[in-house]
Amino acid sequence: MTAVDQQAFAIGLAARRAGEPVVVPHVVGGRERFDGELITREDPSTPSVTVSGCHDAPDELVRLAVRTSRAAQREWEQVPLVKRIEQVRRGIDHVEAAVEEWAQRVALEIGKPYDAARAEATEVVEILRHYTEYAARPGAFEDERSADPSGCANDSVLRPYGVFGVITPFNYPIVQAAGPTIAALLAGNGVVVKTSHHGPWSGQAVYEMCAAMDLPTGLVNVVHGADEPGRALVASDVDGISFTGSVSVGRAIMRTFTDGPYARPVIAEMGGKNPVIVTDTADLEQAADGIVFSAFDLSGQKCSALSRVLVTPGAHDRLVELVAERIRAVVVADPSAADAFAGPLATAEALERFERLVAGSRAAGFTVHGGERLERDGYFARPAVVSSVPADHELSTTEHFLPFLTISKVDSFEEALQAANATPMGLTAGIYTGDLDEARAFLYRIEAGCVDVNVPGHATTGWWPGPQTFGGWKASGSTGTQTLGKWYWQQFARQQARKLPAELGHLLTY
Structure with missing residues (x-):
């Protein structure tokens, strides 16, 4: 980020705030439609402004969106893979x-500072590049043809x-819609995107991206709203669901999709109660830096955010001091501020829940x-660090989705590892240690999909x-199977083994 970029960003936010709200169809x-009751979205940094x-x-x-996509999908699945890749890359x-x-949209609707808001678009570019590269590799969609003994x-x-x-x-209104949409399209599917009503303008960006791909009309449709459109x-009769959100909602969707005449796929990325272990041999300055960033980036409103620290006795007191020092220096401000590390909480309800949680801890x-x-317009709060909490206390085991860290x-590394795994969730986890045996044991025994060992700046x-x-x-x-990698998009397809008489082998095309 340059000073010029930041200044242009701030000017753009000011102009948007002074203008009329963007109501997306x-x-x-x-065809653009405006069916249903209007839902407005305030700027969480300036709630008096509807953005x-x-x-x-x-x-x-x-239901119409699903039927429309299904009709267009019959044309899309006939498009050769190499052509699908070419169109998606557009x-x-x-x-x-x-x-x-796009950065301005995310800053205004979600409250992200410049770098984090801009990353919504740059990560989508990388997803487009990586997924299309993976799909173009030999054997990505078919095994080599062969003849059997007959x-x-x-x-x-x-x-x-x-x-x-x-x-x-x-919290990621563009990236979390774009990733599965891109994967589903490469696999030959149609898509119906249901955006978050807290970020509909941001979510609409994904439809705009797809419109630039010159896809069959109606292949990708977007609907907006609160909870009811998601339930609908x-x-x-959609053939599969990609869902990002809470464990409770994700599991409810999975139960629904196992009912009926056959089970349908649910590709769900859900919550986490993410720990970091800090042992007596750790570099505590490095650990404190990583803890504060990972706990309070996006004001803790991310499923990967660190929310509990498990620390052995020799490191405990000094680590608490270092983390407390650092949170006093965290800049919580309007996204237009050049030094903003974190912006506001997303909603008034989130801020009220945060205040209740802090008061209950005291x-x-x-x-x-x-x-x-913080005494200013907007849903701003200084991050909270709560120490002396037992590792098995509800505060330490419940996902809060707030800037709240326990x-x-x-007593030991072994106890820390057991506590880290003593949760039904397993998204991210980290460790800071100077002991190679502890690092090795952590890597092999931690029950999480994304793990860090002594990573500077990221716990x-x-x-x-x-x-x-x-x-x-x-x-x-x-x-x-996880997002962002070479196996993710294959989940949006199902395997079919085909056998024909040799003289009809020319029909085996893909």
């Missing part, structure tokens, strides 16, 4: 040109399911550092497309 079959709006999609419109130029404008021609290919619904969260999408007799509501003293976060795949074990994920 549903788009079904290429965007959408309409709460009626059930029938959601989205790269569009996204690269939209980076700064002389028949054989192959095994991946075929699309049909139509996938994509249900997205508020799950209740429809009432319970725990030591609280920070945790104050620090628990444990449990910092994943990017490519080898740094992202996803969870146990209740944090549904498939064991």
